Amino acid sequence: MNCLSSERVLQENQGRSRDSITSLMLHHKALSDVSCLSDFKNLERLDLGFNNLSSLEGLRACINLKWLSVLQNKLQSLKGIESFSKLTVLNAGKNKLTSMDEVKFLTSLRALILNDNEISSICMLDQLKDLNTLVLSRNPILNIGNSLVKSKSITKLSLSNCQIRSIGSSLVSCVDLKEVRLAHNEIMTLPHELAHNVKLQNLDVGNNLITSWSDLKVISSLRNLKNLNLQGNPIAEKEKLAKKIKKYVPNLQIFNARPMERSSRKEKVSKKDIKDHETDDSHVKSALDLEEKHEVKIENPRVSKKISRSTKDADDVEIEVKQKKWKRTEELSKRNASVHDKDDVTAVDKKEKRKQKKAEKNELDIIDDGETPFMEIISSETAKNLKDGNRKDHESIQDIKSVGGLVTFPAKIKKARKKLGAGHSALQLLSPGMEIGMGGQSMWDA
Numbered sequence: 001m002n003c004l005s006s007e008r009v010l011q012e013n014q015g016r017s018r019d020s021i022t023s024l025m026l027h028h029k030a031l032s033d034v035s036c037l038s039d040f041k042n043l044e045r046l047d048l049g050f051n052n053l054s055s056l057e058g059l060r061a062c063i064n065l066k067w068l069s070v071l072q073n074k075l076q077s078l079k080g081i082e083s084f085s086k087l088t089v090l091n092a093g094k095n096k097l098t099s100m101d102e103v104k105f106l107t108s109l110r111a112l113i114l115n116d117n118e119i120s121s122i123c124m125l126d127q128l129k130d131l132n133t134l135v136l137s138r139n140p141i142l143n144i145g146n147s148l149v150k151s152k153s154i155t156k157l158s159l160s161n162c163q164i165r166s167i168g169s170s171l172v173s174c175v176d177l178k179e180v181r182l183a184h185n186e187i188m189t190l191p192h193e194l195a196h197n198v199k200l201q202n203l204d205v206g207n208n209l210i211t212s213w214s215d216l217k218v219i220s221s222l223r224n225l226k227n228l229n230l231q232g233n234p235i236a237e238k239e240k241l242a243k244k245i246k247k248y249v250p251n252l253q254i255f256n257a258r259p260m261e262r263s264s265r266k267e268k269v270s271k272k273d274i275k276d277h278e279t280d281d282s283h284v285k286s287a288l289d290l291e292e293k294h295e296v297k298i299e300n301p302r303v304s305k306k307i308s309r310s311t312k313d314a315d316d317v318e319i320e321v322k323q324k325k326w327k328r329t330e331e332l333s334k335r336n337a338s339v340h341d342k343d344d345v346t347a348v349d350k351k352e353k354r355k356q357k358k359a360e361k362n363e364l365d366i367i368d369d370g371e372t373p374f375m376e377i378i379s380s381e382t383a384k385n386l387k388d389g390n391r392k393d394h395e396s397i398q399d400i401k402s403v404g405g406l407v408t409f410p411a412k413i414k415k416a417r418k419k420l421g422a423g424h425s426a427l428q429l430l431s432p433g434m435e436i437g438m439g440g441q442s443m444w445d446a
Contacts, residue, residue: 002052003033009040027051027069034058048073049091056080070095071113078102093117093135104128114139115158122147129153137161137181144170152176160184160204169193183207183229189215199224206256207232213244220248227254 004026006018013021023045026034031051035058037043043062049071056070057080065084072094081087082105089111090103097117103109104123111133119139124147125131133156134148141162148154148170155178157171164185171177172193179202187208194200200222210216210233219225228249230236236256245255252260 002030004029004031004036006036006039009036027071037062066108081106088130089113099123121145126150132156132176134158144168146170149173155179157181167191167194172196175199178202180204183232190218192218194218195221198222201225202227204229205233206230209233210235213241217248219245222249223251225249225252228252229256231256 009021009024010016010018013024018040019042021040022042024037024040024043025047027047027049029051031048032053034048034053037046037059038061040062042064044064045067046059046062046065047069049069051070051073053070053073053075056075056078059065059068060080060083063083064086066086067089068081068084068087069089069091071091075092075095075097078092078097078100079102081090082102084106086108087106088108090106090109091111091113093113093115095117097114097119100114100119101123103112103114104125104127107127108130109128110130112128112131113133113135115135115137117139119136120141122136122141122144125134126149128151130153131151132153134151134154135156135158137158138161141159141164143164143166144159148157150173152173153176154174155176157174157177157179158181160181161184164182164187166189167182167187168191171180175196175198177197177200180197180200181202181204183204183206185205185208187205188210190205190210195218198221201224203219203222203225204227206229210230212235216230216235219228228245230241235241242255245252246260254260
């Protein structure tokens with residue numbers, strides 16, 4: 001048994017006093033007992049990921065915790081966290097949990113990440129008024145039930161790779177939902193109640209059992225839907241599905257991981273090329289028609305008469321015209337290639353500008369943005385930590401990327417940041433370290 005001692009913690013923190021320590025990173029240390037942490041009364045941020053913990057009872061006294069990660073341990077229960085009324089982020093993914101009942105006492109919770117466990121049912125989350133991110137992927141959950149009836153603030157929900165057969169009216173109250181992941185389940189139809197989730201932007205129901213348009217037509221009511229995945233469903237094999245989707249969901253930008261506008265753009269470019277070719281060919285054809293007569297007028301100051309060219313001269317003219325036609329075609333090809341290259345460069349430039357603009361956005365803006373999908377929730381702070389951290393830190397974060405999770409904070413923290421000045425990030429308002437929620441990319445098939 002590898003027990004953590006207060007002396008060891010103080011030594012690793014350069015002799016700082018217990019009361020001055022608010023953040024501890026203790027991942028990848030093979031710890032099985034951390035009861036000594038009850039001496040650190042002011043702890044706000046604690047990372048115990050990738051250890052051998054089988055219980056959280058030793059943390060009961062850490063009532064000031066706001067951020068806790070116990071990712072990939074050996075936990076079978078969350079007992080010990082019931083008194084964490086200030087906790088805003090809990091990541092207990094990749095354990096052996098069979099229940100999540102204890103989380104209903106965490107009234108300040110905003111992000112709950114419990115993927116890769118053995119949870120079979122979702123507890124009532126009535127008291128979690130501020131919960132906006134819920135990740136329960138890869139759990140043997142059969143149905144959602146009424147657990148989210150009062151969870152009106154949820155914006156991101158992941159229940160991929162479970163055993164869900166029906167959604168029913170379970171999401172009717174979640175009117176702020178922006179992203180829902182339900183891939184790799186046994187869902188046969190999208191219920192008409194889904195029309196209440198009008199803010200939905202990203203919907204992944206890939207690898208389910210949807211067979212006909214009638215089981216899917218509710219998506220025509222989702223006017224803000226931008227990203228839809230149906231890959232792996234029987235209906236995805238139908239040839240005219242894409243046209244029907246485009247007709248009934250006109251604002252959709254990505255369908256089955258492909259941009260909706262790509263095909264139409266290619267069609268426009270092709271038509272333009274054909275028109276240009278036809279225009280060029282008409283000029284060449286006119287020239288050939290003229291030369292085929294083998295006649296030309298020769299003007300002389302004194303004499304103006306019409307003569308016939310010899311057969312040799314006619315051949316020369318024909319060759320010359322063909323050369324001009326070939327040269328014109330070559331110029332057109334180069335021009336089209338240049339246009340395409342310019343489009344590609346422009347697209348790359350725009351992409352780089354978007355990345356730069358997103359990087360320049362402060363962390364608070366990213367966290368508070370309810371429209372930010374799972375794939376965008378890794379903050380710039382994480383990138384900095386990756387550069388400065390060791391290899392184990394890197395592996396830890398890479399593993400977490402498949403989890404997802406983000407927390408948003410109320411307007412009062414925005415005001416606090418304004419008072420502190422632009423140099424202070426949202427994370428600094430809580431504690432230093434990695435990004436809130438240890439979020440990661442949205443893997444559509446996760």
